[in-house]
Amino acid sequence: MPMENGPFIDGIFAYFYEELLNTATLGGYGEILMTAIAHSGAHHGTSVLEFATGPGANCRRFLRLIGKSPYVGIDISQGMKKRFMKRCGDRDNVRFVETSITEPFDLHEKFDIVFISFAFHGFPHDKQRIIMENAYNHVKDNGRFCIFDYGTFDLETAHPVVEKIFRAVECPHAYNFIKLDLKEMAREIGFTKYKEWYPLNVPYLRLACMKK
């Protein structure tokens, strides 16, 4: 999504965002997200803060694993909020916060897991740093920040299909993200014990988790 300051999605696209992605990936989008969420370590008793949460589908996925533990989803889009509230708004342990993750904020509580999927690559580097600092400030000691997104790879030598799709849909920030040393960035912010996992055994999709 070629946006200047981040992957902002609203209106009709926000409403049908997940259906569009699921159709484009023949249903694979939802499945792969569930796998990544499970791999983030979420289970009964784990509290979760999700950045750029989107239309509430991830909230439902997390709830399958965390049950009645606290879940807070943050997103800047009114359209996403509407959809999120329809899906998860009736749960006592769920809260939606409408704010920007690219400005420093303080929820005055800390979580076992802070999670972000398919959004981090869409922000400029200075905003990515603020997002990571916001995560650091909201993770409990020994908690983790997990980023599910593109991995590090060279577009010139990538599979031709991946290269074509990437060039067709991605914003300029994504080109920088696939070259970024995420482990080093995490270290600079203060995270320790950085781990990566590649669900499809290819470098294009990566779950990176860093511990506080």
Ligand SMILES: C[S@@+](CC[C@H](N)C(=O)[O-])C[C@H]1O[C@@H](n2cnc3c(N)ncnc32)[C@H](O)[C@@H]1O
């Ligand atoms: C590509 S979608 C990803 C949604 C969801 N995480 C997923 O994996 O399906 C990007 C999301 O980032 C949200 N977003 C964009 N800029 C934001 C910001 N500054 N603060 C919070 N959310 C933001 C958009 O509204 C949208 O829901």
